Amino acid sequence: MSETLSEPLERGNPRAVPDRRLAIEARGLVKRFDGAVAVDGVDISVPEGSIFGILGPNGAGKTTTLRMLLGIIDPDAGERHLLGNPKPYEVARAVGYLPEERGLYSSMKAYEAIAFMGALRGLPLGEGRKRGRLMLEEHGLGHAVEKQIRQLSKGMAQTVQLLGTLVHRPRLVVLDEPFSGLDAINQGKLERLIRRLADEGTTVIFSTHVIAHAERLCEQIAIIAGGKVPFAGGVDEARDRIPAQVRLETRRGDGSWRAALPPDTEHDVKNAETHLWSFDLPETGPEPLLRELIEGQAGILSLSIERAGLHDAFVEIAGEAAARALEADTQAELAA
Template sequence: MTMATGDFSAGTDTPAPLAIDARGLVKRFDGTTAVDGVDLAIPTGAIYGILGPNGAGKTTTLRMLLGIIDPDEGERMVLGASNPQDVARFIGYLPEERGLYPAMKAYEAVAFMGALRGLPLKQGREKARELLENHGLGHAVERQIRQLSKGMAQTVQLLGTLVHEPKLVVLDEPFSGLDAINQGKLEVLIRGLADKGTTVIFSTHVIAHAERLCEGIAIIAGGKVPFAGRVDEARDRIPAQVRLETRRREGGWRAALPNDTRQVGNFWTFALPESGVEPLLKALIEGEAGILSLSIERAGLHDAFVAIAGEAAAKDMVAGEPGEPA
């Protein structure tokens, strides 16, 4: 089973209502356990990331939440329903495997996807034209899918996921294959959905997207969830690091440095003491160490992922944007 699912209502008297409440989800394929006891509690209106390397169980978990496949064990409540299919018209889903009819015109493709979720076709066509125009594809409304670039086609499929104004949007590796400009546009779109109260869940192996966008995350590794909760709680698993540069290299003030202090070039580095930095500052000033610089650096989400899931799980993750060094 997982660890704590996280409290997104810190500082409030009542917890946020849950869009997703899943307990003990298990899925096996041909005797192999792909997902092993996943718990998730995702509040309404949150941007929530499912992080893990390829093959970790992200897609299987999302498909169980959506009712595309049923769990072998466990329960899930989606938008208040025990059977996700009962609320399918309120859900938008972008699968990792993209697929559109190549001969269909862009606006027809968007309208068709809306119709699959119960949106009348005439209304869908009107909204499709509006969405395409608003997202920089007004010139491509009448073009066939086969005439669009890969990025444009992915945008069309994304808009088809949203045209019926779902309450819950689930995106499986939505940033995959997009260039930096379109990734930025997608991030803006996701924030806009959350601002309107839509719950957005996306899976990714690129940690930077989750760090910028998400209030909460679940880390999946080997089909298990070793952590589910707020992003800041994950980062707090690693103590903040102090980076200190002094004019003097020796003196009685050295005794005030913590036992884990390391010297890196001209800097002293060590974990922020539980007592805070103030007692250390006092000792440095009284000892005339000559403080040239002092900074407190909080751990990033990638470092937290490594600490929680381990090096083996982290080796297939990307810390920054695709193409950047991890």
């Protein structure tokens, strides 16, 4: 197994992450099914030890992209390196993969199912059984160690499969829609587990159609819609695509300080003595604005600066149709 990462696929690639080793690097991935393009020129760079999210609606190409990165299917065009190796199957034992389609042998006991999944990645069965029991205890499922999978609730069975994904202590964990079907409590547990894995140096990449998970967890994301990735980079970078909004409340409605406000400023009179102003934060930042307001005696009652959320950034980057599809997927899951 390769222990060092190869040179970047393209040194001039603006999406490459400088000064940090990459667990996954892909360029120009294309996949067609029956002549239809499912993934069209995807570029992704995932730094080691980071939490990376692939965000998009169902059918956008998330699962196909993950399967190409893992070597489960080959791209029709493009290149990918997994843990520095252009042949992903050669480093499969260093990877933990939780597919979107969950599946365990119903007659297996919980700890045996975990051990079996570890054995598929080269972990001796005896060690897998030992770790499986310990992991179930650690995650509050000590009472289920000897139970068969068919005797477990859906959430418990999903936890067992997740633990089986991690039992061999992989360097890279790939989770396809891991939050799907989990209640709020188990979603919170999974978020904490993902953070802990990253704190321990494990690279985690997951796909999701729920913006909140990506916003809370991810250092970097790729937004995918219609098989294309219009954005890949930091979450803050995505949010900064939309200017921060300034909300200003003043006693005065006129004066020399008005020149500091952009031309498209929205103005409203709250009452006889209070004026409300809304506008994009100028590129020069808040300091020059504050100075002119104070020196011009605007009579500041309140001033707040609100950054755009990832939802607004998604709409800006992927378009309203993709955002509506994302919302529909979320609502459908809640109703299920």
